[in-house]
Amino acid sequence: MGLINLPIGWIVAGVVSLGAFGYVAHCQHVKKDRETFIAKLESQAAQQKEAAEKKADEDRKAKETADENTQNQLDSLHRTIKRLRDERARAGSVPAAPASSSRPDLACFDRTLFSGAVGNLEAGVEGLVAEGAENTIALNNARRWARDVFNLK
Secondary structure, eight states: OTTTTSOHHHHHHHHHHHHHHHHHHHHHHHHHHHHHHHHHHHHHHHHHHHHHHHHHHHHHHHHHHHHHHHHHHHHHHHHHHHHHHHHHHHHOSSOOOOTTOSOTTBSSSBHHHHHHHHHHHHHHHHHHHHHHHHHHHHHHHHHHHHHHHHTOO
């Protein structure tokens, strides 16, 4: 019978106070959960950023390695082409005239014109072969780089 003797205003004030206290306690709990959730998201974002930077670093290194490998192979190819060109220039494309020939400069053709024509042909073929070899090296290294970056087999 103690509650009945209290004025109704006090009872209402007490209920409102308990409600307000409950609301404040609930808000504090929600704030704490929100802060925990935000901290977890920030942690995950930091981990993802770190993983992305690591992957970008690995990709950059793979690209640098592929570029270096391509350049080394192209340098080797150019040295080989120069060596072959120099050997061809020294040896000549036209066989030597027989010693018994009365006119060694003629053998059913003008040796100078024929030698020039064969040289031009060989230079053109050499250019095509060099271009094809360069593209093959670049393509193989691009494939190797893509395989490394995308973990392909």
